[in-house]
Amino acid sequence: MNKIRAFLRGNVLTLLCVSLLIGASVLAWRLLATPLDPYMHAEYAIMKGEPTYKDIIGFRAGRMDWQEYDYPAPPPMPAGTTTVYLSWRVPLSARFFNEHILFATTNQDAYVYVDDELVYMHGDWSQLTDSRGRAFHYVHLDQSLAGKRLTIMLHSGYPNWLGSIDYFMIGSSRLFLRNLGLADAIYISSLSVAVALIVFLIMDLAWRGSHARRRRMQLYLIGYLATFILWTTGSSSFFSRMYGMANFWWELHLVTLYLMPIFCAKITQEIVSPRYIARVKTTMSVFAALFVTATITEITGLDGYMNMLFLFYPLLLVGCLLLIYTLARSSWAHHPGCRYGTFAMTAIVIFGGIDALHWEYHQLSVMLSTTVFSIYAAIPFIFYTIREQMLADASLARQNEELARELEISQNEAQRDFLTGAYNRHQLGNGFATFSALSYKRGFKFSFAIFDVDHFKTVNDTKGHLAGDQILRQIADTIHARIDRRHLFIRYGGDEFVLLALHYDLAAMVAFCDHLRSILEQSLDGVTLSFGVSTWHGKKDRLRALIDRADRALYISKEKGRNVVSAENEEGAA
Numbered sequence: 001m002n003k004i005r006a007f008l009r010g011n012v013l014t015l016l017c018v019s020l021l022i023g024a025s026v027l028a029w030r031l032l033a034t035p036l037d038p039y040m041h042a043e044y045a046i047m048k049g050e051p052t053y054k055d056i057i058g059f060r061a062g063r064m065d066w067q068e069y070d071y072p073a074p075p076p077m078p079a080g081t082t083t084v085y086l087s088w089r090v091p092l093s094a095r096f097f098n099e100h101i102l103f104a105t106t107n108q109d110a111y112v113y114v115d116d117e118l119v120y121m122h123g124d125w126s127q128l129t130d131s132r133g134r135a136f137h138y139v140h141l142d143q144s145l146a147g148k149r150l151t152i153m154l155h156s157g158y159p160n161w162l163g164s165i166d167y168f169m170i171g172s173s174r175l176f177l178r179n180l181g182l183a184d185a186i187y188i189s190s191l192s193v194a195v196a197l198i199v200f201l202i203m204d205l206a207w208r209g210s211h212a213r214r215r216r217m218q219l220y221l222i223g224y225l226a227t228f229i230l231w232t233t234g235s236s237s238f239f240s241r242m243y244g245m246a247n248f249w250w251e252l253h254l255v256t257l258y259l260m261p262i263f264c265a266k267i268t269q270e271i272v273s274p275r276y277i278a279r280v281k282t283t284m285s286v287f288a289a290l291f292v293t294a295t296i297t298e299i300t301g302l303d304g305y306m307n308m309l310f311l312f313y314p315l316l317l318v319g320c321l322l323l324i325y326t327l328a329r330s331s332w333a334h335h336p337g338c339r340y341g342t343f344a345m346t347a348i349v350i351f352g353g354i355d356a357l358h359w360e361y362h363q364l365s366v367m368l369s370t371t372v373f374s375i376y377a378a379i380p381f382i383f384y385t386i387r388e389q390m391l392a393d394a395s396l397a398r399q400n401e402e403l404a405r406e407l408e409i410s411q412n413e414a415q416r417d418f419l420t421g422a423y424n425r426h427q428l429g430n431g432f433a434t435f436s437a438l439s440y441k442r443g444f445k446f447s448f449a450i451f452d453v454d455h456f457k458t459v460n461d462t463k464g465h466l467a468g469d470q471i472l473r474q475i476a477d478t479i480h481a482r483i484d485r486r487h488l489f490i491r492y493g494g495d496e497f498v499l500l501a502l503h504y505d506l507a508a509m510v511a512f513c514d515h516l517r518s519i520l521e522q523s524l525d526g527v528t529l530s531f532g533v534s535t536w537h538g539k540k541d542r543l544r545a546l547i548d549r550a551d552r553a554l555y556i557s558k559e560k561g562r563n564v565v566s567a568e569n570e571e572g573a574a
Helices: 002-010 012-032 053-057 173-208 212-235 237-243 246-271 274-299 309-329 337-359 371-413 425-442 456-463 465-480 506-523 543-559
Strands: 042-047 083-089 100-106 109-114 117-122 134-140 149-155 165-171 446-453 487-493 496-502 529-535 565-567
Touching: 053 117, 100 109, 100 149, 109 134, 117 134, 134 246, 149 165, 173 212, 173 371, 212 246, 212 371, 246 274, 246 309, 246 337, 274 309, 309 337, 337 371, 425 446, 425 487, 425 496, 425 543, 446 456, 446 465, 446 506, 446 543, 456 465, 465 487, 465 496, 465 506, 496 506, 506 529, 506 565, 529 543, 543 565
Parallel strands: 529 565
Antiparallel strands: 042 083, 083 149, 100 134, 100 165, 109 117, 109 149, 446 496, 446 529, 487 496
């Protein structure tokens, strides 16, 4: 009960929006619904065997064994039926103006008769085909239907679709255009919302999505929205009516239908409690295996996408209910995204279930796919995800600023070398501890360099100790001018210096030291320096080991002739 109350409190606006959306969808269905004359009773008849050319052109309604059935559900048919006749007797009292017939079929050949006259055909005259895809049939009549029998012959090799028709209307072309335009507008608006969300996610990913976990989440959301867009284009009548290729749009609809639950499972995996991840992965594996199996059977010519729908929908229901369970059982306090995920997944199950009952099981009569409405339930989840990422970024920025201030204070409070202004060697241990802690907690890298003046004793002997001190101060001034708070610069002893650099891997540190070496060579009037570089190897690495690796690298630099930078990975330094 506490979770339910928390859910209601946290989703007041979302629930209000969805309530309005459901109200709008119900209104849309009522507007789209154009009931036939109540005195037009639906009848059906079944043909045994495959119809021939003679059966098509020689149709006689009086020879058929007509039986009543409950339209719009398909009539009951024995197994193996491939052809069915749907028929209505239009009463003399019926008033139709500018008489046209509109209906939609899926994966069926269609032939329309007024009394015994063939007035429309969708299929091959001489050879019946198993049509694929969703087709809209617009039939203009030059005669009145009053007092006549209207018959639609349907043929299909797919028994789950045989006898199912949608958008069945009799009336004016103006009425048809209005209803189809309204249905298309619902699809296009949902599609537009999905496109806008993808653009929003891509922009957010480009600006701030550097973290690996964030990238994964963004990409899964984009993948889901992309498949939703493709599914919507395949489900809507708009694109097939505009561009034809009904088979292509139908195949697109089927492929993306199998893909969408996979992305739903991947998104769920990113937000649920760790103890439920194994269950989510199992569910995702089932969805993926079903998609692969359907694809293979489709490629081999066995119509896998369509023939496996009888298995897909039950597994989809069970899988989605399991995802909802993991989302609902995860602690919303520690995994707050689950609250919005539960809401979005529940909407998908409800709307997808309505579609399954209509398309696969023919238990409901709807004028359009209801799954398009699920995109609106995903909006709160996507916006919450972006909001949480923004808050996490802000928090991390504040923490980095605090850590930087602490590091700066720590550095300023440390004792410095009186000659060069660099930190003295006593600060090396504290600096290493600070850098290693930051690197371990935040996943940063840092590196270490030790360097000294080549032949410094000779410099002191020939130019004097005051000149030697001036060279050391000049070295320190040059380095201080080129480092920031990410660096810790230490005079280690005599002419020997140490430099720690946060956010530097080994290659970056070598490049930076070589840059310093080049500048110092030019400014010191022939005095050169040699460098040895090492990098932190993780939590188990110690300061002594870091210094030893850099010392060996410095020794390699001396062997090379001095005035060079060597790294710990060079031969002889490891």
